[in-house]
Amino acid sequence: MELKKENLDEEFISDNKLSPDEKFKGKWYVVSCHSGREDNVKSDLEEIIKKSNKSHLIFDIRVIKEKVRSEKTKKIINKNLYPGYIFINMIMDDEAWFIVRNTTSVTGFIGSSGKGTKSFPLTEAEVKKMLRKSDNVEIKELSKKDRxxxxxxxxxxxxxxxxxxxxxxxxxxxxxxxxxxxxxxxxxxxxxxxxxxxxxxxxxxxxx
Known part of the structure; x- marks a missing residue:
């Protein structure tokens, strides 16, 4: 399916919005996973956290998406902006690391040298840039004559x-x-x- 983005900037789904004064107990980390399985990883992790009562270690899990219009169906859909990656706000200790790293379809933490070493968190500037919601509000459909x-x-x-x-x-x-x-x-x-x-x-x- 061919996707067409109609805006100059990305319009993110409301779930991705970060208010300027939003505070978290942990740091934001980027986790790589099999492309196309981002939502599954998010759901699996949320279920694991709920069943194991680990909400004091892992606070937020996000798949960053943008609104695009399908060239084929003309419908507006949500498309992953960072295919193969999810963002997790957590306390990076051995227990939390083990939970995330051993979730099905997760391939690793970005910023880690491997062999069990912990990765570096995103900086505040990176968080604001990658997890923000843009000010764009309109996605318009272009007719063939406008192309x-x-x-x-x-x-x-x-x-x-x-x-x-x-x-x-x-x-x-x-x-x-x-x-x-x-x-x-x-x-x-x-x-x-x-x-x-x-x-x-x-x-x-x-x-x-």
Whole structure:
């Protein structure tokens, strides 16, 4: 199914909203899992926490999503913004680490060197950027007559800086372009590795 994002910025589902003064007892960590199993991992973890009374160790689990319109069905659906990753607010001790790490479909914590070492939590700036809700409110449907070829002031192989959205101020290399959709695929560093990410032309500024 081909998905089309109609906004310049992402509109996140309300569950993802973080108020500026929201406080948590733990730190936010990024956990990798099998792509497409994010919601299952979240549900399984919530069930494990409930049954084992571990809510004093793991406080919040989130799958970050954006609203997109399906090119095929024209329906607005929620699509994972970070496929293969979930965000967990927790106290990083041996017990909590073991619960998360041994949940079905979880492959590890991001920021850990492996061999049982604990990972580093997200910084406050990373939390605000990755878990925030944008101010965008509208997703509109474009008719075929409104669809035009988009022009970009950069080429494949150029480095660009992302101007807005959850990846604002990050730099990456353009590896593909789609003039029909006005989107570029930019390799940006995400969770410690280069990740191909779809970015609107209008959100890309060519580096000098």
């Amino acid at each position: 035009v070829l988009h022009k970009a002031n950069f080429e494949i192989g150029d480095f660009v800086t992302i101007k807005s959205g959850p990846f604002s101020d990050q730099e990456g290399k353009v590896v593909a372009k789609d003039d029909m959709k006005g989107q570029a695929i930019v390799n940006i560093e995400l969770f410690g590795r280069l990740t191909p990410t779809h970015i609107q032309y209008s959100d890309c500024k060519k580096d000098n």
